Amino acid sequence: MMLPFTVPVLLLLSAAVDAAAADLSVPEASLHPKLGLRDVGGGPARSLPASPTASRFHVRPRNEYASTGIALARSAEEPTAVAEDESRHRGGGFQMVQWEWSYVQTPYIIAIWILVASVAKILFHFSQRFTTVVPESCMLILLGLVLGGIVLLASKKQLYQLEPGLFFLFLLPTIVGDAGYFMPARLFFDNLGAILLYAVVGTLWNAFCTGFCLYGAKYMGVIDEKVQAGLMEFLLFGALISAVDPVAVLAVFEEVHVNETLFIIVFGESLVNDAVTVVLYKVYMSFVEVGPENVQTADYFKGVASFLIVSIGGTLVGLIFAALLAFITRFTKRVRIIEPLFVFLMVYLAYLTAELFSLSAILSMTFCGIGCNKYVEANISQKSRTTVKYTMKTLASIAETIIFIFLGISAVDKTKWAWDTGLISCTLIFIFVFRALGVVMQTWVLNRFRLVPLDRIDQVVMSYGGLRGAVAFALVVLLDDAQVPAKDYFVATTIIVVFFTVMFQGLTIKPLVNWLKVPRATNRKPTINEEIHERAFDHCLTAVEDIAGLNGYHHWRDKWEQFDKNYLSKLLLRKSVYRKSELWEAYQKINIRDAISVIDQGGNVLTSARFSLPSMASRTSFQEVTNVTNYLRENGSGVCLDLQVIDNVSGAKVEEESETHHFLAGNLYKPRRRYQSHYSRHFMTPGEHERQDREIFQRNMKSRMETFKTTRHKRHSHKKDRSQKKAGTPPISTRLEY
Amino acid sequence: MGSTNSTLSKIPNVEELMRETGFSPAHIVRLYDRFESLDKEKTGHLRPEDFGAINRLATNPIGDRIIGAFFSAGQETLDFHSFVKILAHFRPAENHRLRDPSLPEPVNSRTSKLKFAFQLYDLDKDGKISRAELLQVLRSMMETQVTEEQLESIADRTIQEADLDRDDAISFEEFRKSLDRVNIDHKMSIRFLR
Numbered sequence: 001m002m003l004p005f006t007v008p009v010l011l012l013l014s015a016a017v018d019a020a021a022a023d024l025s026v027p028e029a030s031l032h033p034k035l036g037l038r039d040v041g042g043g044p045a046r047s048l049p050a051s052p053t054a055s056r057f058h059v060r061p062r063n064e065y066a067s068t069g070i071a072l073a074r075s076a077e078e079p080t081a082v083a084e085d086e087s088r089h090r091g092g093g094f095q096m097v098q099w100e101w102s103y104v105q106t107p108y109i110i111a112i113w114i115l116v117a118s119v120a121k122i123l124f125h126f127s128q129r130f131t132t133v134v135p136e137s138c139m140l141i142l143l144g145l146v147l148g149g150i151v152l153l154a155s156k157k158q159l160y161q162l163e164p165g166l167f168f169l170f171l172l173p174t175i176v177g178d179a180g181y182f183m184p185a186r187l188f189f190d191n192l193g194a195i196l197l198y199a200v201v202g203t204l205w206n207a208f209c210t211g212f213c214l215y216g217a218k219y220m221g222v223i224d225e226k227v228q229a230g231l232m233e234f235l236l237f238g239a240l241i242s243a244v245d246p247v248a249v250l251a252v253f254e255e256v257h258v259n260e261t262l263f264i265i266v267f268g269e270s271l272v273n274d275a276v277t278v279v280l281y282k283v284y285m286s287f288v289e290v291g292p293e294n295v296q297t298a299d300y301f302k303g304v305a306s307f308l309i310v311s312i313g314g315t316l317v318g319l320i321f322a323a324l325l326a327f328i329t330r331f332t333k334r335v336r337i338i339e340p341l342f343v344f345l346m347v348y349l350a351y352l353t354a355e356l357f358s359l360s361a362i363l364s365m366t367f368c369g370i371g372c373n374k375y376v377e378a379n380i381s382q383k384s385r386t387t388v389k390y391t392m393k394t395l396a397s398i399a400e401t402i403i404f405i406f407l408g409i410s411a412v413d414k415t416k417w418a419w420d421t422g423l424i425s426c427t428l429i430f431i432f433v434f435r436a437l438g439v440v441m442q443t444w445v446l447n448r449f450r451l452v453p454l455d456r457i458d459q460v461v462m463s464y465g466g467l468r469g470a471v472a473f474a475l476v477v478l479l480d481d482a483q484v485p486a487k488d489y490f491v492a493t494t495i496i497v498v499f500f501t502v503m504f505q506g507l508t509i510k511p512l513v514n515w516l517k518v519p520r521a522t523n524r525k526p527t528i529n530e531e532i533h534e535r536a537f538d539h540c541l542t543a544v545e546d547i548a549g550l551n552g553y554h555h556w557r558d559k560w561e562q563f564d565k566n567y568l569s570k571l572l573l574r575k576s577v578y579r580k581s582e583l584w585e586a587y588q589k590i591n592i593r594d595a596i597s598v599i600d601q602g603g604n605v606l607t608s609a610r611f612s613l614p615s616m617a618s619r620t621s622f623q624e625v626t627n628v629t630n631y632l633r634e635n636g637s638g639v640c641l642d643l644q645v646i647d648n649v650s651g652a653k654v655e656e657e658s659e660t661h662h663f664l665a666g667n668l669y670k671p672r673r674r675y676q677s678h679y680s681r682h683f684m685t686p687g688e689h690e691r692q693d694r695e696i697f698q699r700n701m702k703s704r705m706e707t708f709k710t711t712r713h714k715r716h717s718h719k720k721d722r723s724q725k726k727a728g729t730p731p732i733s734t735r736l737e738y
Numbered sequence: 739m740g741s742t743n744s745t746l747s748k749i750p751n752v753e754e755l756m757r758e759t760g761f762s763p764a765h766i767v768r769l770y771d772r773f774e775s776l777d778k779e780k781t782g783h784l785r786p787e788d789f790g791a792i793n794r795l796a797t798n799p800i801g802d803r804i805i806g807a808f809f810s811a812g813q814e815t816l817d818f819h820s821f822v823k824i825l826a827h828f829r830p831a832e833n834h835r836l837r838d839p840s841l842p843e844p845v846n847s848r849t850s851k852l853k854f855a856f857q858l859y860d861l862d863k864d865g866k867i868s869r870a871e872l873l874q875v876l877r878s879m880m881e882t883q884v885t886e887e888q889l890e891s892i893a894d895r896t897i898q899e900a901d902l903d904r905d906d907a908i909s910f911e912e913f914r915k916s917l918d919r920v921n922i923d924h925k926m927s928i929r930f931l932r
Binding site: 527528529530532533534535536537538539540541542543544545546547548549660663664667668669692693695696697699700701703704 | 769772775776789790792794795796797798799800801802804808825828855858859875876878879880881882883884888891892895896899900916917919920925926928
């Protein structure tokens with residue numbers, strides 16, 4: 001009970017301290033030489049050149065956004081007033097304890113903010129019922145609003161903002177890096193067609209329709225006259241508001257468990273549409289600057305060309321860095337301690353380099369992560385792997401928290417925005433309608449080519465799950481209001497849109513999905529027969545899917561595997577790992593005939609040491625079943641959209657007195673789930689799935705050996721001829737099937 | 739598509755196959771491609787070893803049983819027709835089809851699906867799942883740390899629940915009855931194969 005009060009108290013304290021410091025500070029950068037205080041290096045705000053992404057967006061830097069980090073809006077300076085106090089007190093004596101606020105100011109404030117955010121997270125999770133209903137992102141935004149209000153009250157002015165520089169250079173890369181590195185590559189490429197379609201065509205459709213319709217609304221007078229914007233400005237606004245945001249999607253989809261295909265499509269779309277957004281933004285900004293009358297047709301073509309350059313260029317940069325990173329990790333055997341550092345540095349550099357050339361930084365980082373993952377995971381030590389994983393998840397979690405809190409805080413600053421009901425309501429309606437229309441149309445086209453069609457419920461989730469977030473906000477804040485006079489209106493609209501999508505849609509998506517689900521006979525305890533047989537069915541389905549080869553792109557995947565094995569792996573994997581992997585491949589491809597030669601050569605195939613290869617995890621793309629799934633399963637709050645999967649959320653919790661059920665639930669092997677949350681940052685999986693796979697594999701191999709041995713005796717004479725021929729050929733003659 | 743037609747023409751009796759199983763031409767073609775890619779030696783038949791090469795089956799607890807179910811009648815080879823017919827079991831059932839009782843049971847009806855599942859348990863094909871067979875299945879589906887006694891007690895309880903005529907084995911009828919309340923169409927269908 002007391003705990004909720006600590007947060008506001010903490011805030012009040014920090015706000016008061018900041019306010020005090022701010023009030024006392026003076027805009028002047030110079031120290032008063034008379035005071036003879038030691039030179040405080042931390043004096044002048046460590047500001048990067050204002051809005052480093054300015055070059056990306058052709059915007060003149062604004063003084064207000066000159067400071068980076070969470071530093072005060074006014075430069076944080078030596079509080080000369082305090083200094084004067086001190087000097088008065090000094091009078092030549094030795095001060096045992098001094099108030100060194102200005103020295104530690106910036107890092108202190110940053111640390112306090114992160115602490116507040118983290119403590120808030122702890123507090124949220126105290127009430128489990130609350131957290132299952134309200135997604136975390138909502139709470140964080142609300143918290144941000146509250147904090148913003150407090151700061152406003154305490155110091156009468158808005159001290160903190162979501163600075164675009166901070167956002168684009170530090171917060172966003174953390175999240176995107178984490179997402180890209182742990183992206184399930186196979187799933188991503190399997191659905192690449194769908195992802196590209198939605199990202200490119202869908203975003204363009206949304207942007208143009210929204211822009212044109214808003215202009216039409218203005219023309220018809222629905223939007224007030226004071227919003228001074230022409231067609232170009234509305235198109236610009238349409239471009240930035242129509243992009244689905246990866247941060248918001250991750251945050252909300254983590255709560256709603258959708259099948260992995262749906263997740264990867266929406267999430268992949270949110271990442272890839274960055275290229276489209278960047279290009280549209282740049283193009284329209286330049287059109288706005290130049291004036292709509294001066295736009296020539298050549299410029300439109302340049303826009304299209306620019307899109308290709310930005311997207312392909314970004315991807316290439318990412319892949320180059322991925323190759324470099326993999327290559328470097330090949331040689332890090334003696335410097336294991338800094339292996340994680342290489343990973344972070346290279347991935348971050350991929351992002352920054354793409355920014356440097358004004359290419360799509362998100363694409364670059366994503367592909368860097370996807371490309372390097374396999375080789376890096378194989379090359380670095382187990383401990384480094386754990387370090388990388390935990391650090392990335394921690395950083396990403398913190399970044400996400402900060403983003404949402406700051407979204408809330410920034411909203412409270414009334415000086416930055418202006419309200420127009422017509423614009424806001426029109427925008428909300430249009431983005432929703434056009435997203436839904438776009439999804440339906442594209443899905444119709446897509447289903448003609450897809451193996452597994454996307455059905456109605458999937459489409460509803462996709463339209464509803466098209467959330468806007470901090471990226472849109474950061475982009476709108478970057479607008480130059482000399483060029484775009486309606487900027488303040490746009491800012492307000494963006495804030496409302498982001499809030500609406502994240503909070504309202506985030507809150508209601510779970511109930512909506514529940515409502516849409518085919519109703520089952522819930523609340524009854526399954527019998528033991530049912531439990532066992534249902535589990536068997538699930539395994540059966542998984543097996544049949546594998547047999548029928550439901551992943552469509554065999555041909556290219558096989559070609560890629562060959563290329564990878566012959567060239568890339570040799571180049572990028574450590575020698576010892578490469579050799580081990582060859583052996584592993586041999587085991588994987590074991591079939592009865594190959595086993596003959598191995599047995600004949602006297603090798604004991606099933607030496608368990610060989611099977612516990614740490615690189616096993618990376619060699620096959622085992623997907624992690626996170627504990628969120630189990631956790632939610634036991635608590636009955638998971639929302640599963642895949643109707644075929646055994647929905648273990650049976651409504652009734654496993655009852656205590658029925659030990660058998662409990663026993664079964666704990667000990668039956670889990671099927672390869674078709675709904676998996678990949679990015680849960682709250683719970684980490686201990687690699688349980690890998691262990692399960694390993695056990696089953698060993699057992700299956702053993703039984704195959706047994707059956708083989710018995711039949712072998714019968715057909716010994718025939719086999720002898722064949723095995724003599726076979727002993728010469730290496731086991732890697734058979735191709736790997738998936 | 740031209741290539742669809744040309745592939746279709748390579749398959750003998752493809753019309754009959756489509757009628758029996760209900761697959762569309764596009765699906766048949768896809769399955770044929772898959773069949774060919776599994777059939778390394780291009781013999782036109784599949785053997786259990788070819789299935790064994792499928793990587794993911796090795797990490798499926800009942801993977802080998804499923805392979806066995808494909809080669810049900812003790813045959814050693816599987817041709818394309820049988821391959822498709824077995825996969826047809828997993829098509830989602832059509833709704834509200836008024837069936838002519840004289841027509842044979844469609845391959846993807848509830849009963850057919852259940853029969854297929856029954857095969858997975860009943861390895862010796864005597865029409866009953868004996869206690870030993872049940873134990874075998876349970877063993878393969880449970881984690882290694884489970885002891886023999888625990889397995890036996892679960893098997894006992896399972897049989898007790900389902901066995902109505904007290905013969906210490908589960909016949910097909912009893913099997914079907916025990917799954918009365920389960921939506922087999924959902925649990926044993928793959929959306930893709932619609």
